[in-house]
Amino acid sequence: MTQDANVVAVLNGASKRYGKLKALDTVDLQVRRGEVLALLGPNGAGKTTAISLLLGLLEPDAGEASLFGEEPRSLAARRRIGAMLQTTAVPDTLQVGELIALFRSYYPNPRTVADIVQLAGVSDLLKRRYGKLSGGQQRRVQFALAIAGRAEILFLDEPTTGLDIEARETMWKTIRTLVGEGCAIVLTTHYLEEAEALADRIAVLARGRIVAEGSVAQIRARVAQRRIRCISAMDAQAIAQWPTVRSSRSEGDRIEIVADDAETVVRRLLAEDAALSELEVQRAGLTEAFVEITREAA
Amino acid sequence: MNTIAISAPASAGGSLPAYLLEAKYEFLRLLRTPSFAVPTLMFPPLFFLLFGLLLNHGNAGAAQYLFATYSVFGVIAPSLFGFGVAVAIEREKGWLTLKRVAPMPPGAYLLAKLVMAMTCAAIIYLILAAMAYTLGGVRLPLAQWLALGAVSVGGALPMCALGLIIGSRANASAAPAFVNLIYLPMSFLSGLWMPLSMLPHFLAQVAPLWPAWHLGQLALMTTGQATTGSIGGHLLWLAAFTAICFAIARRGLARAG
Numbered sequence: 001m002t003q004d005a006n007v008v009a010v011l012n013g014a015s016k017r018y019g020k021l022k023a024l025d026t027v028d029l030q031v032r033r034g035e036v037l038a039l040l041g042p043n044g045a046g047k048t049t050a051i052s053l054l055l056g057l058l059e060p061d062a063g064e065a066s067l068f069g070e071e072p073r074s075l076a077a078r079r080r081i082g083a084m085l086q087t088t089a090v091p092d093t094l095q096v097g098e099l100i101a102l103f104r105s106y107y108p109n110p111r112t113v114a115d116i117v118q119l120a121g122v123s124d125l126l127k128r129r130y131g132k133l134s135g136g137q138q139r140r141v142q143f144a145l146a147i148a149g150r151a152e153i154l155f156l157d158e159p160t161t162g163l164d165i166e167a168r169e170t171m172w173k174t175i176r177t178l179v180g181e182g183c184a185i186v187l188t189t190h191y192l193e194e195a196e197a198l199a200d201r202i203a204v205l206a207r208g209r210i211v212a213e214g215s216v217a218q219i220r221a222r223v224a225q226r227r228i229r230c231i232s233a234m235d236a237q238a239i240a241q242w243p244t245v246r247s248s249r250s251e252g253d254r255i256e257i258v259a260d261d262a263e264t265v266v267r268r269l270l271a272e273d274a275a276l277s278e279l280e281v282q283r284a285g286l287t288e289a290f291v292e293i294t295r296e297a298a
Numbered sequence: 299m300n301t302i303a304i305s306a307p308a309s310a311g312g313s314l315p316a317y318l319l320e321a322k323y324e325f326l327r328l329l330r331t332p333s334f335a336v337p338t339l340m341f342p343p344l345f346f347l348l349f350g351l352l353l354n355h356g357n358a359g360a361a362q363y364l365f366a367t368y369s370v371f372g373v374i375a376p377s378l379f380g381f382g383v384a385v386a387i388e389r390e391k392g393w394l395t396l397k398r399v400a401p402m403p404p405g406a407y408l409l410a411k412l413v414m415a416m417t418c419a420a421i422i423y424l425i426l427a428a429m430a431y432t433l434g435g436v437r438l439p440l441a442q443w444l445a446l447g448a449v450s451v452g453g454a455l456p457m458c459a460l461g462l463i464i465g466s467r468a469n470a471s472a473a474p475a476f477v478n479l480i481y482l483p484m485s486f487l488s489g490l491w492m493p494l495s496m497l498p499h500f501l502a503q504v505a506p507l508w509p510a511w512h513l514g515q516l517a518l519m520t521t522g523q524a525t526t527g528s529i530g531g532h533l534l535w536l537a538a539f540t541a542i543c544f545a546i547a548r549r550g551l552a553r554a555g
Contacts (some may be wrong), residue, residue: 078401089391
């Protein structure tokens with residue numbers, strides 16, 4: 001279905017319903033070798049559903065999902081992936097070293113134990129039972145299991161939830177190393193700084209649809225416009241016609257303007273209304289971009 | 299070796315260590331969970347010691363009967379709990395899903411649990427046999443010792459299949475209740491604790507409904523005791539039962555990914 005040999009995972013018009021709820025609505029997504037794609041979105045936006053389709057854990061109701069041009073459920077495809085899922089209860093009574101040995105045995109060409117242990121930062125945990133570990137340590141072990149098979153694409157569903165800052169930095173560093181080796185990464189996260197630090201590309205999901213897609217810079221540029229708020233008696237409808245103004249609306253005596261060139265607009269506002277007060281100008285980061293985009297979609 | 303695989307492996311390369319490790323860790327997990335290991339491994343020998351040896355005052359016939367039936371009783375707990383409860387928990391809490399994505403070779407999961415149940419059954423049988431020989435004065439030809447062991451270990455197949463129905467359908471918190479509902483009542487109603495002739499007649503009439511009864515009859519046959527039915531009949535019944543249970547369970551398990 002795709003001619004590009006660098007595309008490793010594809011969602012093509014994929015939809016998934018749970019009863020009445022449309023969890024995913026005709027989503028198109030491509031992941032290329034050596035890139036980090038971050039899936040962002042509020043809870044219930046469809047991130048985990050999208051990953052589940054790519055992992056073959058769910059079947060799309062419409063459209064298709066594929067890995068390396070194959071069915072995601074096929075053994076051949078699954079031998080080339082690794083996954084860290086959000087809800088996994090690993091058996092408490094097995095030692096970390098045993099879990100790693102078990103997962104290595106699933107792959108034809110696994111990483112060495114030394115390699116896995118070093119990349120995941122679990123060298124001091126090998127003899128410990130999984131059930132005795134802290135939440136952050138357990139997360140690192142799950143990461144170790146995900147990379148055991150020298151995956152060509154890794155699915156990380158909120159990988160750093162529960163990690164302290166140091167452990168998170170270690171995982172970020174490892175993810176960059178893996179990407180350097182050509183591994184593709186699909187990442188979902190609640191931490192926007194994580195997406196900012198790692199992602200080559202961001203897809204923002206809201207209500208089962210991709211509402212924005214692009215590089216971190218492009219997503220931020222979606223609201224690189226600034227937001228101007230003030231109290232003024234001027235006509236918001238008229239301001240909406242000014243150059244570079246994207247939108248303008250009033251609520252009582254307050255006006256909120258979104259504009260690409262805030263300085264010019266502010267200068268004109270002050271010139272036209274001497275009584276203008278409570279002037280505020282905000283610049284958007286990824287957080288604001290994200291909030292803005294998902295609110296627009298709501 | 300892979301007799302119960304849900305589908306054949308696409309490639310056998312590198313799979314053998316996975317099967318072996320899977321079985322080894324399954325057994326380690328059992329040993330490291332005393333709340334499961336102790337009752338599973340100790341109850342049949344303790345019951346046998348109490349009811350088969352101490353309380354029947356040297357009745358050799360009773361000792362021989364109970365030796366055969368407790369050998370069957372021994373396989374029920376590891377099979378029902380290993381498949382019923384463990385599968386339900388691992389299916390619900392995502393461990394099975396992660397292993398499938400990983401990807402564990404097809405069939406390794408169930409095969410490992412089957413091997414675990416069979417190993418438990420073999421250990422329990424060896425303990426029972428030692429007690430029967432030394433304390434109970436039970437004397438059998440070598441072929442009968444071996445045949446009874448085979449019934450006990452082979453009994454894991456229908457019992458695991460029964461457990462798997464629970465494991466593939468019930469949620470994790472309900473599974474132990476379902477298993478307990480089956481485990482002890484079925485053992486009693488199948489005459490594993492005392493001959494059905496000592497119980498109301500209608501219990502003997504409905505006994506052919508319980509898979510454990512057919513196993514118990516096989517166990518008694520191998521040791522040359524009075525039984526109902528034929529070896530072929532019981533084997534056929536158990537084979538059909540196993541196949542039907544697996545077919546039902548398989549559809550439930552497929553939903554886990």
